[in-house]
Amino acid sequence: MTDWLSFLVELADRADELAGRWFRAADLRVEEKADRSPVTEADQAIETMARTVVQERHPELGVLGEEQGAAGTCASRLIIDPIDGTRNFVRGIPVFATLLAIEVGGEVLAGVVSAPGLHARWHAARGRGAFRGGRRLHVSTVASLHDALLLHGNLGAQEGGPPPGFARLVAQVGRTRGFGDFYQHMLVAEGAGEIAVDPVMHPWDIAALQVIVEEAGGRATSLTGERSIHATSLVTSNGVLHEAALAALEQR
Numbered sequence: 001m002t003d004w005l006s007f008l009v010e011l012a013d014r015a016d017e018l019a020g021r022w023f024r025a026a027d028l029r030v031e032e033k034a035d036r037s038p039v040t041e042a043d044q045a046i047e048t049m050a051r052t053v054v055q056e057r058h059p060e061l062g063v064l065g066e067e068q069g070a071a072g073t074c075a076s077r078l079i080i081d082p083i084d085g086t087r088n089f090v091r092g093i094p095v096f097a098t099l100l101a102i103e104v105g106g107e108v109l110a111g112v113v114s115a116p117g118l119h120a121r122w123h124a125a126r127g128r129g130a131f132r133g134g135r136r137l138h139v140s141t142v143a144s145l146h147d148a149l150l151l152h153g154n155l156g157a158q159e160g161g162p163p164p165g166f167a168r169l170v171a172q173v174g175r176t177r178g179f180g181d182f183y184q185h186m187l188v189a190e191g192a193g194e195i196a197v198d199p200v201m202h203p204w205d206i207a208a209l210q211v212i213v214e215e216a217g218g219r220a221t222s223l224t225g226e227r228s229i230h231a232t233s234l235v236t237s238n239g240v241l242h243e244a245a246l247a248a249l250e251q252r
Contacts (some may be wrong), residue, residue, distance in 0.1 A: 002058075003023045004102040005125045011053060011078075012114035012121065015098040019083065019116055032057045036158070038086050043067050046082035046098060050192050054078050066204045076104040081204040084113075085135075085181040094118055097182045100205035105225045108229060112206030113182050122186050122212050130215035139218040140191040140240035145172045145248075148194035148241055151187060153180030163199040163223055163225075163233070168212055169248035185209045189216035195245045198234040199223065203245040215241070223249055 011031055022028050022042040029041045043095050047065045062072030065080045077099065083089050085096035094117025101111040109123040122137070124130035130137040151175040155162050173195070177189055179187065182205075184196035189212050198205070208230040210220040219242040222231030237245055
C-alpha cells in the first residue's frame with residue numbers, strides 16, 4: 001500500500017519553500033480571478049510544482065486543484081489548495097497554508113495542512129490519528145453550547161456573509177473568534193475550539209481538513225449535515241455539539 005502521507009509531506013516541504021520565497025515580497029504579482037478572489041504567482045508555482053511531482057512519481061493519480069482545475073482520473077487523485085488564505089498571504093498575514101489530500105474511491109485517505117507562516121503542520125491518515133507535528137490531536141469534550149468557543153471566517157459581503165442561522169448560534173455559545181480559513185478547523189481538531197463554520201467551500205478547501213478533524217475525533221459536514229468534500233459549506237465540531245450547532249444554523 002502506498003504511503004500517501006509521506007508523499008504529501010514531501011509536497012508540503014516543497015510548497016513551504018515556494019511560499020517562503022514570495023511571502024511579504026515587495027514584487028509579489030497578484031491577479032484577480034473571475035470571482036474577484038486574488039491569485040498570486042506563489043499559488044500558481046505551488047500547484048504547478050505539485051502537478052509535476054505527481055506526474056513524475058505517481059502518474060496513476062489525477063489532480064484537482066483550485067488554480068488549474070481537474071486533470072486525469074477521479075478514481076484516485078491529489079487534491080490541492082496551493083495557498084488557502086490567499087488574501088492573508090497578499091497582505092502579509094501569516095495565517096495561510098497549503099492544503100493537500102489524497103482521495104481514493106471517493107474517500108479522503110490522507111491529508112496535510114502546512115502553514116509555514118505559523119511554523120505549524122497538521123496531518124492525518126485514515127485509522128492512524130491526527131497530529132500537529134508529533135503531538136496527537138483530540139477534539140475537546142465540551143458538551144454545552146453555553147461553554148463552547150465558536151470559530152468563524154469573514155462575515156462581510158465579499159465572501160457571501162454569514163449563513164442564515166449564524167446569529168442564532170452566536171447567541172447560544174459562550175465565546176466567538178474570527179480566525180477563518182483552514183486555521184479555525186485545525187483549532188477544532190486540536191481541542192482549542194468546539195465549532196467552526198465556513199459557509200462557502202470547495203473540495204480543495206475541505207478534503208485535508210475533513211480527514212484531520214475526523215481522525216481527531218470530531219465531525220465535518222456541510223451546513224445541512226452532508227458529509228462530503230463536494231458539499232459547498234463546512235461545519236467542523238468536536239462531535240458532541242455538532243447536531244446542536246446544525247440545528248441553530250438551520251435555515252428557517
